[in-house]
Amino acid sequence: MTYIRPSFRHPGLPKNDIGFTRADYEGAISTLCAGCGHDSISGAIVQACYEMSLEPHRLAKLSGIGCSSKTPTYFLSHSHGFNSVHGRMPSIATGAYMANRDLVYLGVSGDGDTASIGMGQFVHAIRRNLNMVYIVMNNGCYGLTKGQHSATADAGSKSKDGAINPFQSIDLVGMALELGATFVGRSFSGDKTQLVPLIQAAMSHPGFAFLDVLSPCVTFNNKPESTKSYDYVRAHLEATATIDFVPEKKEITVDYAEGSSKNVKLHDGSRIQLHKLAPNWDPTDRGSAVNRLYEAKSKGEILTGLLYIDQESRDLHELENTVHRPLNSLQETDLNPGAAALENINESFR
Amino acid sequence: MKPTNIQDPEYFHKVVDCQYACPAHTPVPEYIRLIAAERYTAAYMVNWESNVFPGILGRTCDRPCEPACRRGRLEDEEEPVAICRLKRVAADHKGEVKHLMPQGPFASNGKKIALIGGGPASLTVARDLAPLGYEIHLYDEWNKGGGMMRTQIPAFRLPETVLDEEVNYILDMGVHTHFNHYVSSMRDMLDKDYDAIFVGTGAPKGRDLNLPGREEADANIHIGIEWLAGVAFEHIKSVGKKVIVLGGGNTAMDCCRTSRRLGGEAVKVVVRSPFKDMKASPWEIDDAQHEDIPIMNNMPPKEFVVENGKLKGVIFGNVRAEYDENGRRKLIPTGEPDVFIEADDVIIAIGQDNAFPWIERDLGLELGKWDLPVVNKVTFQSTLPHVFFGGDAAFGPENVITAVAHGHQAAISIDLFCQGDDVLTDRPGPTTNLISQKMGIHEWIYDSGVTNDDRYAVPHEDKRKTLANRKVEVELGFDERLGFKEAQRCLNCDVQTVFNTSRCIECDACVDICPTSCITFTKNGEEEELRERLNAPAQNTDQELYVSETLPTLRVMIKDEDVCLHCGLCAERCPTSAWDMQKYLYQVTKAGQTCSNLVE
Ligand SMILES: Cc1cc2nc3c(=O)[nH]c(=O)nc-3n(C[C@H](O)[C@H](O)[C@H](O)COP(=O)(O)OP(=O)(O)OC[C@H]3O[C@@H](n4cnc5c(N)ncnc54)[C@H](O)[C@@H]3O)c2cc1C
Numbered sequence A: 001m002t003y004i005r006p007s008f009r010h011p012g013l014p015k016n017d018i019g020f021t022r023a024d025y026e027g028a029i030s031t032l033c034a035g036c037g038h039d040s041i042s043g044a045i046v047q048a049c050y051e052m053s054l055e056p057h058r059l060a061k062l063s064g065i066g067c068s069s070k071t072p073t074y075f076l077s078h079s080h081g082f083n084s085v086h087g088r089m090p091s092i093a094t095g096a097y098m099a100n101r102d103l104v105y106l107g108v109s110g111d112g113d114t115a116s117i118g119m120g121q122f123v124h125a126i127r128r129n130l131n132m133v134y135i136v137m138n139n140g141c142y143g144l145t146k147g148q149h150s151a152t153a154d155a156g157s158k159s160k161d162g163a164i165n166p167f168q169s170i171d172l173v174g175m176a177l178e179l180g181a182t183f184v185g186r187s188f189s190g191d192k193t194q195l196v197p198l199i200q201a202a203m204s205h206p207g208f209a210f211l212d213v214l215s216p217c218v219t220f221n222n223k224p225e226s227t228k229s230y231d232y233v234r235a236h237l238e239a240t241a242t243i244d245f246v247p248e249k250k251e252i253t254v255d256y257a258e259g260s261s262k263n264v265k266l267h268d269g270s271r272i273q274l275h276k277l278a279p280n281w282d283p284t285d286r287g288s289a290v291n292r293l294y295e296a297k298s299k300g301e302i303l304t305g306l307l308y309i310d311q312e313s314r315d316l317h318e319l320e321n322t323v324h325r326p327l328n329s330l331q332e333t334d335l336n337p338g339a340a341a342l343e344n345i346n347e348s349f350r
Numbered sequence B: 001m002k003p004t005n006i007q008d009p010e011y012f013h014k015v016v017d018c019q020y021a022c023p024a025h026t027p028v029p030e031y032i033r034l035i036a037a038e039r040y041t042a043a044y045m046v047n048w049e050s051n052v053f054p055g056i057l058g059r060t061c062d063r064p065c066e067p068a069c070r071r072g073r074l075e076d077e078e079e080p081v082a083i084c085r086l087k088r089v090a091a092d093h094k095g096e097v098k099h100l101m102p103q104g105p106f107a108s109n110g111k112k113i114a115l116i117g118g119g120p121a122s123l124t125v126a127r128d129l130a131p132l133g134y135e136i137h138l139y140d141e142w143n144k145g146g147g148m149m150r151t152q153i154p155a156f157r158l159p160e161t162v163l164d165e166e167v168n169y170i171l172d173m174g175v176h177t178h179f180n181h182y183v184s185s186m187r188d189m190l191d192k193d194y195d196a197i198f199v200g201t202g203a204p205k206g207r208d209l210n211l212p213g214r215e216e217a218d219a220n221i222h223i224g225i226e227w228l229a230g231v232a233f234e235h236i237k238s239v240g241k242k243v244i245v246l247g248g249g250n251t252a253m254d255c256c257r258t259s260r261r262l263g264g265e266a267v268k269v270v271v272r273s274p275f276k277d278m279k280a281s282p283w284e285i286d287d288a289q290h291e292d293i294p295i296m297n298n299m300p301p302k303e304f305v306v307e308n309g310k311l312k313g314v315i316f317g318n319v320r321a322e323y324d325e326n327g328r329r330k331l332i333p334t335g336e337p338d339v340f341i342e343a344d345d346v347i348i349a350i351g352q353d354n355a356f357p358w359i360e361r362d363l364g365l366e367l368g369k370w371d372l373p374v375v376n377k378v379t380f381q382s383t384l385p386h387v388f389f390g391g392d393a394a395f396g397p398e399n400v401i402t403a404v405a406h407g408h409q410a411a412i413s414i415d416l417f418c419q420g421d422d423v424l425t426d427r428p429g430p431t432t433n434l435i436s437q438k439m440g441i442h443e444w445i446y447d448s449g450v451t452n453d454d455r456y457a458v459p460h461e462d463k464r465k466t467l468a469n470r471k472v473e474v475e476l477g478f479d480e481r482l483g484f485k486e487a488q489r490c491l492n493c494d495v496q497t498v499f500n501t502s503r504c505i506e507c508d509a510c511v512d513i514c515p516t517s518c519i520t521f522t523k524n525g526e527e528e529e530l531r532e533r534l535n536a537p538a539q540n541t542d543q544e545l546y547v548s549e550t551l552p553t554l555r556v557m558i559k560d561e562d563v564c565l566h567c568g569l570c571a572e573r574c575p576t577s578a579w580d581m582q583k584y585l586y587q588v589t590k591a592g593q594t595c596s597n598l599v600e
């Protein structure tokens, strides 16, 4: 019986710029069901962080409740982590981010955790443009509590127990666009080629980066009649563009034909190189993204890839003009500027 | 790449690195699991079927399996499983085994076979053919069977009791022995009307070194293998205090260590080439050094110094090695002054040659280059159709396990020949068996966990005791507890990862869980280019890539077999059982075996 993963790794694993191998970004062995899409997303997160040469201690993992929210245990063992109450991950993220803007914040949530109990929190995190990556591992059901339809389940979708969902679904991507999210993408757990660069781009984006990742629940929601099953998703995928993430120091190596490609420069100097597959779509134009999404939906397609990015994004700290340094590094002299400063302030009110 | 044909018996065989490397293809992981289960007798019999001399080989095998062991590739410092010494655990702790072996008397099939030479090659032929009803006549010049295992391998490495036991298992099958009988004429043998003759006379001639002083000092200059045989038969009981052994192979190691036990106090091994080029096995060199024997390299001997008709020592030059682009070595004198080393005795251990002075050259039995017989590499048949060769006699000096492997194959040929079948085209293939190990979601019939333990060292007897008596065995062997722990280090490479394309839903679970990044789903391509773009680079081209049929996403599954831990996690994580762990038992078919009478 094995719940133990051997500690041997491939002896020829390559190292990234800071001397770490992929193994240095792993977590504990997963206890999710065999074949759960969530595990693949964990794998993509590991790969993305490894490729970006991120120092694990510079990242904080935050989550709520659900199979999806358990995954932070299964990646980045050397990072910070906080597993909050159901649907309350955005509050914790907000507090942490206000206290220390130096970390990279990675929120992991489920469709239940976000679209039902945590909807209010989610909405306000977008509105405040919290500088974080917010991944919803979207399986259309409450996996942890045995597969009840969630609010993202499509009307008519059938789960394992045969129940047909009578309600309309909430499209989190459409909502995020509508609410003014500054980075919006959608992907599929079974497509790491697309997911890994999307996560990297999201981590480089200064502001709220939302990723809706379809992630089949093999145990409760993988019937062919479910619109969140491996078969259905694969059959209906439609990408906006192929995507390559090019870190700041690296050269762009892929050349696409004129007109079909677009380079998006990110705040930190890195670039996203897109080879457009969708017509009449510009990733920096929110309106075109909304239209494209609507079109795809009406044709029964699942539109994936980067949908929208606001290159002028100004995050919460910028909007609030708050202190640059983490609160725990502020000394008494920083916090108590003295009587003269108080006098100045008082003076301004007179 | 084309999809892998796992029906080819050699595909999974190759994954079992140790078994593949073993000349006799012993099912290594199979017997190691039996040891871990404390089923020593069964473990012994698995060995006995393949390699005939488990107790002997568990002490003396050249162990080509160990450098091949997958475990040794896992990390820089990681060492292979102690496969050879585990074999000894089976032999040391087994129960009664004789009743599990073929029981005579065997009904005669009317055919008579002569075996010339009583070493492991001939004994293996006897073991395979006697139960089939052949009348076996074994000739050897010494008074007992075993060949060089008896005359050369010193008792402190191989106790006589172990040797006698395993040789007798065979002789007791009704073999007619003609000991103390040197065969001096092949013509006479051919005249005796044997249905077939097997020549297993080894490579019995030790090389000499004709340097100035060689003849005058003859009384104190010895040829290594002759000297060791003299010691084994107790014609030689002592040696001088100062001994020089010339040569860097295993014979030199046995000579120097034997000298230490016969009165040699200052024993030195002097080798003309660099340390790293020495032919001796690393563990034999270690053991010699542990017995206070210095090894001096880059010193070719120039002259035996004789004073008043008696040996005084040897003069050596100094060289350094240079290698050309083909890796060919040249020893270049350094110009430093020659070195004189004192010696009471010198033992020359610089190699062995084949010698067939007793084979007349007009018999139609062709001898080729270096006086080696012309022998077919598959059938071991000579140019006289009913004469077969095997062991060191066939292609030059090798080792015991190679002699055994030859013996098995020669026995098949002799049997085919005597039954009127074609020795080449009628040869049987291996028997194979692939069985799922699944018992539950996380449960396998085999112990799939991977321990991190380092290789355990075999305990040694106290040096004072072993140097005082040449018959005291140096290695004590693993006890049951250490044997178990070492057995647990085996990765069970015979439990294969078997992939079923039609079941795979491409969820990536196996890719994500695999500790050693063996599995990749990607677009197919040419092998060379694919090896570069797998999840971990597949640089060991000796190991195969396992390629699936094309999947629904038009990709293929590619598994690099190189450092798979056989941990079964891919199969545990697979939601559809597209992966399964299946035990692959590969057995070399032996003479007279048909499907119906195979063991297990
Ligand atoms: C010093 C030394 C140490 C070794 N240590 C090891 C070791 O640790 N492990 C290992 O695997 N291998 C070892 N070997 C090699 C190994 O002993 C041989 O490779 C192996 O024994 C060969 O087996 P064989 O059956 O071909 O012949 P042999 O074992 O050589 O047996 C041939 C027999 O035939 C006899 N014979 C020869 N000619 C005639 C004739 N005309 N008439 C009658 N009898 C004849 C010989 O006297 C001998 O008894 C060692 C060899 C030497 C020299």
Ligand SMILES: Cc1ncc(C[n+]2csc(CCOP(=O)(O)OP(=O)(O)O)c2C)c(N)n1
Binding pocket: A065, A066, A067, A068, A069, A086, A109, A110, A111, A112, A113, A114, A117, A137, A139, A141, A142, A143, A144, A145, A150
């Ligand atoms: C306050 C509260 N209400 C209800 C629950 C029960 N509960 C646990 S997980 C879960 C749904 C999780 O669904 P989702 O976020 O989609 O995660 P999944 O398991 O599908 O990945 C619910 C309702 C809870 N733990 N806490």
Ligand code: SF4
Binding pocket: A031, A032, A033, A035, A036, A037, A038, A067, A068, A139, A143, A144, A216, A217, A218, A219, A220
């Ligand atoms: S119940 Fe569903 S979501 Fe939860 S681990 Fe199992 S497959 Fe994944």
Ligand code: SF4
Binding pocket: B018, B019, B021, B022, B023, B024, B025, B026, B028, B051, B057, B061, B062, B063, B064, B065, B066, B083, B084, B087, B401
């Ligand atoms: S018999 Fe020798 S070569 Fe074969 S597996 Fe055993 S130790 Fe290795």
Ligand code: SF4
Binding pocket: B497, B513, B514, B515, B516, B517, B518, B519, B559, B563, B564, B565, B566, B567, B568, B569, B570, B571
């Ligand atoms: S058995 Fe499977 S999971 Fe384990 S190392 Fe081999 S391929 Fe990887």
Ligand SMILES: [Mg+2]
Binding pocket: A066, A068, A110, A111, A112, A137, A138, A139, A140, A141, A142, A143, A150
């Ligand atoms: Mg869910």
